Amino acid sequence: MSKVLITGANGFIGANIVRAALEKDYKVKAFVRKTSNLQTIKDLSIEIAYGDLRDIRSISKAMNDCDYIIHNGAIYIFSPKWFWADPAKIKAIYDVNVRATNRIMKAAKEKGIKKVIFTSSESAIGMPQDGSIGNETRFATKRELPGHYKISKYLGELVALGWNKKGLSTCSILPTTPIGPYDIKPTPTGRIIMDFMNGKMPGFVDTKMNVVHVKDVAMAHVLAIENGKPGERYITGNKNLTFRDFLRLIADVAEKKAPILSIPKVLAKLFAFFDEFVSCKIKHKDPKTPLESVAAAKYRIFDCTKAWSELKMPRTNIRIAIKEQINWFYENGYIKRR
Numbered sequence: 001m002s003k004v005l006i007t008g009a010n011g012f013i014g015a016n017i018v019r020a021a022l023e024k025d026y027k028v029k030a031f032v033r034k035t036s037n038l039q040t041i042k043d044l045s046i047e048i049a050y051g052d053l054r055d056i057r058s059i060s061k062a063m064n065d066c067d068y069i070i071h072n073g074a075i076y077i078f079s080p081k082w083f084w085a086d087p088a089k090i091k092a093i094y095d096v097n098v099r100a101t102n103r104i105m106k107a108a109k110e111k112g113i114k115k116v117i118f119t120s121s122e123s124a125i126g127m128p129q130d131g132s133i134g135n136e137t138r139f140a141t142k143r144e145l146p147g148h149y150k151i152s153k154y155l156g157e158l159v160a161l162g163w164n165k166k167g168l169s170t171c172s173i174l175p176t177t178p179i180g181p182y183d184i185k186p187t188p189t190g191r192i193i194m195d196f197m198n199g200k201m202p203g204f205v206d207t208k209m210n211v212v213h214v215k216d217v218a219m220a221h222v223l224a225i226e227n228g229k230p231g232e233r234y235i236t237g238n239k240n241l242t243f244r245d246f247l248r249l250i251a252d253v254a255e256k257k258a259p260i261l262s263i264p265k266v267l268a269k270l271f272a273f274f275d276e277f278v279s280c281k282i283k284h285k286d287p288k289t290p291l292e293s294v295a296a297a298k299y300r301i302f303d304c305t306k307a308w309s310e311l312k313m314p315r316t317n318i319r320i321a322i323k324e325q326i327n328w329f330y331e332n333g334y335i336k337r338r
Contacts, residue, residue, distance in 0.1 A: 003027040004225065005066040007053060007104075008073030012190070013119065013175065015040035015182040016218035017070055022046070024222050031062050031073065040182040053100040060107040069108055070221050071101065072119040074156070076185075077149060090148050097152035098159060105163035105170070115169040117224045118160035122176045122210070122235060122300060123150035131299040133240075136174075136233045136306055157233070164231040171228035173221050176237030176302055180214035180321045181328035193325055196250050197335045203259045208299040210237040211246060213321035220313040227311045238315050240301040253322045 004021050008014040009030030018041055021028050028046040031053075032038065038048075051058025053073050063069065075096045077089065101118070108116050123145060126138035139158075145151045157172050164170040183190035189211075195201045220236040228234065241249070244258075251258035307313045329335040 001025060001027050002067040002225075003029060003065060004068040004070055004222075005029045005031055005049070005062055006070045006072060007031045007059070008071075008119075009046075010036050010038050010040050010184075011072070011076070012040075012183045012185065012187055013178060013214060013217060013221075014072045015184075016180065016214045017072055017221050018044060018046060020215070020218040020222045021070075023219075026068075026222070026225075029062060029066060031059060037184065040184055053096050053104070056100075056103045056107060059100075059104055060111070063107060063111045063113060066113065068115050068117070068225050069104075069113055070117045070119070070225075071104060071160070072221070074119070074153070075149075076187075093148050093152050094155075097149075098155045101156045102159045102163075105160060105168055109163065109166065109168040113168070115171075115225060115228075115230075116160065116163075117221050117228065118157060118170055118172045119221065120157035120160075120172045120174045120233065121150065121153040122174050122237070122302065124154040124157045124172075124174060124233075125235065125302065127300060133301050133303045134235075135303045136235055161231060161233070169230040171224055171230060172233040173217070173224060173228075173307075174233055174235045175217045176210035176212050176235065176300075176304070178212050178214035178217045179318075179325050181324050182214070183325060183328070184332075186329075186334065190325065190329075192247075193250055193322065194329055194334050196247065196256075197254060197326060197329065201247065201259055205243055206298070207243045208240060208301045209243060209246065210240050210300065210302045210304070211318055211321070212236060212238040212304075213316040213318065213324075215321075216314045216316050220307055220311050223311045223313060229310065232306075232310075234307040234311055234313075235302045235304050236307045236311075236313060237302050237304040239318050241318075249318060250322055253319050254326060 004026045009018050010032050029049050030046050031049045034050045049062035075093050124140050125134045126140045127134045140154050142151055160170045177189050217236045248258040
């Protein structure tokens with residue numbers, strides 16, 4: 001039985017990757033920090049390896065008896081480009097998401113790892129200027145990326161693909177907007193569902209997105225071990241929706257009323273700008289509505305057929321994903337019961 005090392009195993013996508021790997025009969029070694037909250041992977045038949053992605057000795061040691069690596073670990077925070085941004089946080093983002101990725105790939109090659117699956121982001125896709133559908137052939141540029149996290153994921157993917165050219169078999173998974181269980185932080189999209197259920201979603205902006213069940217994204221990572229072609233990138237998504245239709249779908253699943261107020265994007269950006277300033281400069285906390293999350297291209301919709309056909313990625317009905325996320329939020333106290 002082959003063993004896979006999964007970094008970031010206790011996070012939203014990571015916890016689902018662990019379960020997908022177990023479902024496919026892989027032995028799993030979860031790489032996490034000693035201070036990590038392991039609630040999302042407790043009681044699973046897995047091995048735990050403690051360390052830090054910035055400590056190459058710890059991650060290299062964890063690789064010793066593994067055949068494959070799914071490198072999902074990253075610092076997932078939206079840090080503003082403005083003057084109030086914390087330089088230490090910015091440095092940490094690039095240290096982990098870019099520089100550590102390079103050292104991990106180098107160690108994997110030296111250890112003889114058969115294949116590395118790298119978790120990138122749909123942010124690394126360059127969008128057509130006419131607002132049409134994006135695909136894997138287009139790469140983003142640093143100029144069009146609105147914040148440090150998105151830039152770091154783009155640069156990290158370039159590092160991973162670069163190592164494929166150096167003889168290490170790698171491929172990239174680019175999740176769109178995943179929803180579902182184990183969203184412990186929660187993610188910005190999970191916060192949308194949480195706020196909607198808690199009556200804190202007054203309206204919507206004119207934008208489009210691609211939504212996917214996180215379990216499908218997780219399974220795509222595992223399927224990429226066998227089916228992913230070296231040097232290729234795969235957009236793992238499902239359904240393209242307007243933000244308004246996404247909220248309507250949540251409302252229908254939850255049997256609630258959908259918001260009808262259309263909020264101009266400029267107002268959404270101004271609110272995010274203000275939230276960042278107050279949170280970062282005054283409260284010294286992460287913003288609830290980071291500007292980076294609302295300042296991306298107006299329409300981010302994608303052609304995901306490559307992942308569906310080559311990886312054999314499943315496509316679960318989005319209603320099921322919403323229902324499972326709502327249930328998990330209820331069970332873990334994120335949503336008030338009424």
